[in-house]
Amino acid sequence: MDNKTQWKKIVAANKITDLPKYIFTELDEWKIEARKKWNKLGGLIDLGIGNPDGPTSQEVIDAAIESTKDKVNHGYPSFCGKPNLREAITSWMKRRYDVDITDEFDIQILNGAKEGLANIAFAFTNPGDINIIPDPYYPVLSRGTLISGGTPYYVSLKEENDFLPDLDTIPEEIAKKAKIFIINYPNNPTAATAPRWFLEKLVAFCKKYGILLVSDLAYGEIAFGDYRPLSIFNIDGAFDVAVEFHSCSKTFNMAGWRVGYVIGNKYLIDIIHSMKMNMDYGTSMMVQDAAAKAFTMDYASVKETVDNYARRRIYVRQELINLGWDIKPTKATMYFWPKIPKGYTSESFCRMVLDKTGVVFTPGFAFGELSDGHFRLSVVQPDEKIKEAFDRLKEAGIRYN
Numbered sequence: 001m002d003n004k005t006q007w008k009k010i011v012a013a014n015k016i017t018d019l020p021k022y023i024f025t026e027l028d029e030w031k032i033e034a035r036k037k038w039n040k041l042g043g044l045i046d047l048g049i050g051n052p053d054g055p056t057s058q059e060v061i062d063a064a065i066e067s068t069k070d071k072v073n074h075g076y077p078s079f080c081g082k083p084n085l086r087e088a089i090t091s092w093m094k095r096r097y098d099v100d101i102t103d104e105f106d107i108q109i110l111n112g113a114k115e116g117l118a119n120i121a122f123a124f125t126n127p128g129d130i131n132i133i134p135d136p137y138y139p140v141l142s143r144g145t146l147i148s149g150g151t152p153y154y155v156s157l158k159e160e161n162d163f164l165p166d167l168d169t170i171p172e173e174i175a176k177k178a179k180i181f182i183i184n185y186p187n188n189p190t191a192a193t194a195p196r197w198f199l200e201k202l203v204a205f206c207k208k209y210g211i212l213l214v215s216d217l218a219y220g221e222i223a224f225g226d227y228r229p230l231s232i233f234n235i236d237g238a239f240d241v242a243v244e245f246h247s248c249s250k251t252f253n254m255a256g257w258r259v260g261y262v263i264g265n266k267y268l269i270d271i272i273h274s275m276k277m278n279m280d281y282g283t284s285m286m287v288q289d290a291a292a293k294a295f296t297m298d299y300a301s302v303k304e305t306v307d308n309y310a311r312r313r314i315y316v317r318q319e320l321i322n323l324g325w326d327i328k329p330t331k332a333t334m335y336f337w338p339k340i341p342k343g344y345t346s347e348s349f350c351r352m353v354l355d356k357t358g359v360v361f362t363p364g365f366a367f368g369e370l371s372d373g374h375f376r377l378s379v380v381q382p383d384e385k386i387k388e389a390f391d392r393l394k395e396a397g398i399r400y401n
């Protein structure tokens with residue numbers, strides 16, 4: 001067999017080649033091309049990313065450094081997570097969400113919430129199963145289902161419904177067949193929040209049809225004013241059908257550390273645990289010690305991060321209004337979800353803005369087939385960079401109307 005024939009046989013599995021293109025890889029390609037022009041004109045200003053711009057607390061860094069001095073931490077980590085981190089999470093959940101992690105609950109430490117959200121689809125989805133996924137969605141929420149051989153059923157998040165899925169529009173035959181229902185509130189990318197009445201209705205829906213409810217609470221601490229997001233376990237009956245994911249990335253500016261956790265009843269967490277046992281060795285023990293410190297240190301460092309986002313969101317909203325967008329105040333996250341001006345797709349609009357201004361937005365189609373009418377704007381740049389971005393937009397005549 002010659003080399004040419006051999007390589008024709010060695011190809012990616014259909015589960016990989018059939019996946020939609022990962023838009024953030026494509027965005028990187030846009031940026032590489034745009035830098036050729038904009039490096040001479042002040043550089044790109046990326047308002048598309050969700051990567052926190054603040055530093056990890058020095059206390060957390062010091063805890064990681066100290067942890068490296070213990071040779072025990074150089075070995076393979078436990079699958080479940082270190083006791084000190086599990087204890088810190090238990091205390092955090094009680095303090096911040098009034099959730100008691102009793103003996104009936106369990107905690108699974110993760111290499112970031114994204115890994116866990118993918119693994120839960122692998123752990124519970126058989127080929128042909130239907131998983132209900134709101135659109136727009138964080139890409140991994142659908143990719144895990146697709147790679148598992150499942151079929152996503154997309155429920156459109158519409159502005160007139162406050163970007164909440166309308167459960168009454170889900171056909172009875174879909175609800176009966178559905179295996180998983182995934183939510184993400186506070187929401188990426190819409191910044192929408194879920195009121196108690198909706199969560200109560202959703203828990204009742206999942207209990208009625210025997211659906212696993214997966215709540216991604218990655219933005220639970222990025223909330224403004226008097227608003228406090230609810231844990232799904234603040235809702236009666238959720239313990240029977242739900243699991244909830246948390247992340248250190250946004251809360252503690254630890255996106256690159258890759259650490260998070262999922263909580264739920266032991267039966268459900270054991271299934272996730274079994275998947276992890278067969279896929280990896282768990283999270284570095286030095287990182288776990290750092291995370292344990294984050295959960296137990298003074299809350300002032302988290303408040304400083306949230307206050308930065310709160311201040312920026314007020315400025316950005318007013319600037320968008322000045323440019324013709326009708327933008328409601330947000331209660332949480334670091335995002336805005338503005339509409340695309342008439343005559344554009346989300347891709348053509350964001351490419352045009354990038355070419356004319358060097359400002360990066362994320363096109364709505366990155367978050368689902370039903371989301372092309374919007375783009376995502378984030379506030380994770382220093383104040384002066386955000387101001388410069390809007391100065392460029394004004395100078396280039398970028399407006400909604």
